Amino acid sequence: MGEQQAWPEQEARRQEILWAAAQVFAAKGFHAARMEEVAERAGVAKGTVYLYYPSKEALFLATLEAILTQWLDQLEQAAAGPGTARERLCSLLEANFTLANRHASLICLAAQESEAWSLRAQVGEAEKERMRSFVVRLTGGIQGVLQEGIQAGELRPDLDVEVAVAMVLGTMHAYNLRRLHQREDLPARELAGRVVDLLLAGMKG
Amino acid sequence: MGEQQAWPEQEARRQEILWAAAQVFAAKGFHAARMEEVAERAGVAKGTVYLYYPSKEALFLATLEAILTQWLDQLEQAAAGPGTARERLCSLLEANFTLANRHASLICLAAQESEAWSLRAQVGEAEKERMRSFVVRLTGGIQGVLQEGIQAGELRPDLDVEVAVAMVLGTMHAYNLRRLHQREDLPARELAGRVVDLLLAGMKG
Amino acid sequence: MGEQQAWPEQEARRQEILWAAAQVFAAKGFHAARMEEVAERAGVAKGTVYLYYPSKEALFLATLEAILTQWLDQLEQAAAGPGTARERLCSLLEANFTLANRHASLICLAAQESEAWSLRAQVGEAEKERMRSFVVRLTGGIQGVLQEGIQAGELRPDLDVEVAVAMVLGTMHAYNLRRLHQREDLPARELAGRVVDLLLAGMKG
Amino acid sequence: MGEQQAWPEQEARRQEILWAAAQVFAAKGFHAARMEEVAERAGVAKGTVYLYYPSKEALFLATLEAILTQWLDQLEQAAAGPGTARERLCSLLEANFTLANRHASLICLAAQESEAWSLRAQVGEAEKERMRSFVVRLTGGIQGVLQEGIQAGELRPDLDVEVAVAMVLGTMHAYNLRRLHQREDLPARELAGRVVDLLLAGMKG
DNA sequence: TATGAATGAGCGTTCATTCAT
DNA sequence: GATGAATGAACGCTCATTCAT
Numbered sequence: 001m002g003e004q005q006a007w008p009e010q011e012a013r014r015q016e017i018l019w020a021a022a023q024v025f026a027a028k029g030f031h032a033a034r035m036e037e038v039a040e041r042a043g044v045a046k047g048t049v050y051l052y053y054p055s056k057e058a059l060f061l062a063t064l065e066a067i068l069t070q071w072l073d074q075l076e077q078a079a080a081g082p083g084t085a086r087e088r089l090c091s092l093l094e095a096n097f098t099l100a101n102r103h104a105s106l107i108c109l110a111a112q113e114s115e116a117w118s119l120r121a122q123v124g125e126a127e128k129e130r131m132r133s134f135v136v137r138l139t140g141g142i143q144g145v146l147q148e149g150i151q152a153g154e155l156r157p158d159l160d161v162e163v164a165v166a167m168v169l170g171t172m173h174a175y176n177l178r179r180l181h182q183r184e185d186l187p188a189r190e191l192a193g194r195v196v197d198l199l200l201a202g203m204k205g
Numbered sequence: 206m207g208e209q210q211a212w213p214e215q216e217a218r219r220q221e222i223l224w225a226a227a228q229v230f231a232a233k234g235f236h237a238a239r240m241e242e243v244a245e246r247a248g249v250a251k252g253t254v255y256l257y258y259p260s261k262e263a264l265f266l267a268t269l270e271a272i273l274t275q276w277l278d279q280l281e282q283a284a285a286g287p288g289t290a291r292e293r294l295c296s297l298l299e300a301n302f303t304l305a306n307r308h309a310s311l312i313c314l315a316a317q318e319s320e321a322w323s324l325r326a327q328v329g330e331a332e333k334e335r336m337r338s339f340v341v342r343l344t345g346g347i348q349g350v351l352q353e354g355i356q357a358g359e360l361r362p363d364l365d366v367e368v369a370v371a372m373v374l375g376t377m378h379a380y381n382l383r384r385l386h387q388r389e390d391l392p393a394r395e396l397a398g399r400v401v402d403l404l405l406a407g408m409k410g
Numbered sequence: 411m412g413e414q415q416a417w418p419e420q421e422a423r424r425q426e427i428l429w430a431a432a433q434v435f436a437a438k439g440f441h442a443a444r445m446e447e448v449a450e451r452a453g454v455a456k457g458t459v460y461l462y463y464p465s466k467e468a469l470f471l472a473t474l475e476a477i478l479t480q481w482l483d484q485l486e487q488a489a490a491g492p493g494t495a496r497e498r499l500c501s502l503l504e505a506n507f508t509l510a511n512r513h514a515s516l517i518c519l520a521a522q523e524s525e526a527w528s529l530r531a532q533v534g535e536a537e538k539e540r541m542r543s544f545v546v547r548l549t550g551g552i553q554g555v556l557q558e559g560i561q562a563g564e565l566r567p568d569l570d571v572e573v574a575v576a577m578v579l580g581t582m583h584a585y586n587l588r589r590l591h592q593r594e595d596l597p598a599r600e601l602a603g604r605v606v607d608l609l610l611a612g613m614k615g
Numbered sequence: 616m617g618e619q620q621a622w623p624e625q626e627a628r629r630q631e632i633l634w635a636a637a638q639v640f641a642a643k644g645f646h647a648a649r650m651e652e653v654a655e656r657a658g659v660a661k662g663t664v665y666l667y668y669p670s671k672e673a674l675f676l677a678t679l680e681a682i683l684t685q686w687l688d689q690l691e692q693a694a695a696g697p698g699t700a701r702e703r704l705c706s707l708l709e710a711n712f713t714l715a716n717r718h719a720s721l722i723c724l725a726a727q728e729s730e731a732w733s734l735r736a737q738v739g740e741a742e743k744e745r746m747r748s749f750v751v752r753l754t755g756g757i758q759g760v761l762q763e764g765i766q767a768g769e770l771r772p773d774l775d776v777e778v779a780v781a782m783v784l785g786t787m788h789a790y791n792l793r794r795l796h797q798r799e800d801l802p803a804r805e806l807a808g809r810v811v812d813l814l815l816a817g818m819k820g
Numbered sequence: 821t822a823t824g825a826a827t828g829a830g831c832g833t834t835c836a837t838t839c840a841t
Numbered sequence: 842g843a844t845g846a847a848t849g850a851a852c853g854c855t856c857a858t859t860c861a862t
Contacts, residue, residue: 202407612817
């Protein structure tokens, strides 16, 4: 009952502004981004932005959350399916690389600034906590895949899970950054395969 | 002797300012950093900074270069010694983690902003090239270690070197970021060992 | 009707700022004038000035142009009427002296700085050309009066027109400067008559 | 007795600085001129300038005085000789045009800024008085020539001396300004002749 | 609700002036 | 005396935020 009436108009506007902000923040970073450009991109007047978000900082944090949520949702969904650990890792990485092809700048923004913001003194503790929770959720997801792989006998029982998680995340990030710098798309599926091959088999001769 | 008089005092001041700038830029990023804070931290007046660096941008670029040079020098030196690929990778990672314990924020600054700056339109092509050369030098160094490991028969002859480099760098960066967020030091030697073990042996059961 | 709506309010504000700027520039010169004082005199905040003029230099050039245009318009109009050369020169001088009584500082500003600016390297060639065109227009106007006087037989056929123009302009300027320094108004009509008498009759006994 | 021993070194240095200042002030105007450039041109260090002149303003006023004194001395000397009023006026104008060929910017600087400075609130009354005395001396000199010409019967007994002085000065200034803008020298002697011819004979047909 | 003109705190940079050497 | 590195007040300009319409 009514828990979802909302005002469709309003919410649409909110989203438009949020998306515009994501573009601008991704392109310029927090400080160099200008509220006017956000407004322009959203097709509204400067003052209107303030009807939906009380300040630049609030808009930024909302943007960050939206991006991270979306990204995490996609990654989790990719890793959620049944299948072997190898398959699920492949899906995870492929999903990330595919997203990077479309939104490299957003993902890098999120990866970089979210860290920076959870450190800043002036950000409220509640906000910081929410930022940290994303990291927990991300690492937790990968950890889950790995541990189930161990239990299934597919991965080494003595696997150093903590390091393995860092390795997966780090490799993802390294390619996201690369995508940011070169024009051409990452070959998502192939690349995911190569990464997982190496992760599983190791480098030893 | 005496071939080293030249700037006894001047160069010291230059370094003081550079170091102060590194602190501030690392803590705030380029745009949020204020020249006055740099000056304060260096113990000089605002105008003095401009006697040594002609603009905020120039100071930033100089800071970036100094940090990157130092970091790369240490990593290369660590990886340069004789020994097996395993040993050299361990040294490399240990060196990085040790540096991260002392200068996590600087390393992260360099890693993040150097990328961003090589993209910006207003930065001179010469500066961009220098920034890019750091990336080349870094990846080249790791590549060298791996290829020599292959030739020595220590690493798989069919090793996917490109992906392996990304994996090493990514893992390093992942831990540098982690160090940025938690207070306690990374156990550099132990952690390097664990990472290399996993890299070499792989995750497969 | 109504073809004049457009900017009812905006243009008024623009003019207010321009006029305030004219006062300040006239009193202090370009470099010593402060944008904040311009804003104060116009009754707006500092930032508002920049909504109408993109920089101090642009504001100055606009100011100069407005003053020169107004001044030249009035002089040309005065000299345009029918009548003998004597009458037209009288009108011209009287118009100038009358204006000097009201705006001596502006006229002197224009006379002095417009010259200086058409020399400066950093001013765009287009702007320089516009400044130069004012000088051409001014000298051209006086020249016209003199040449028509010659053709009408009222002035000597061998009149040294070039020198005569300089003499008229120089005398005008000399009195404009004098007005700048003393409080009391120039007796415009009488003075114009005395100047023209001397110009025509010469000093010879 | 000793009233003139002076320290030859010191006075030479003072003059060097003064002359350098004249160049810089003439080229840039008071506010845009920088003390460092004055020092450079004088071949001394920035601080040294302050050993000889206590402030930028004092240096400027001293510069103005030196220029004006020199200029007036030369004009007076030229007008002082025996001869008819025509000859003396010719000498006067020729001297001015000759000086303008060499020092147009200085003369214009003096003409323009000296006026401006005698108006400024912050300049001491004593300084203002000295500035005004130059104007008196200049007009007085020309007035003398004219009045002697009248007494000698060479000029009209009813000559409007006040206007005539303004006319002579104005014409001089008009050509000084012109010299400032074009590269080529004024033909001093010829131009003086043409101006005096017109002044004496008038424009009437 | 939406607008965008207006605001003013804040920052990068300059440069006259000082003072330790 | 002479130097020039250091200082810091001052100014041009930006942009997040407000508010009258």
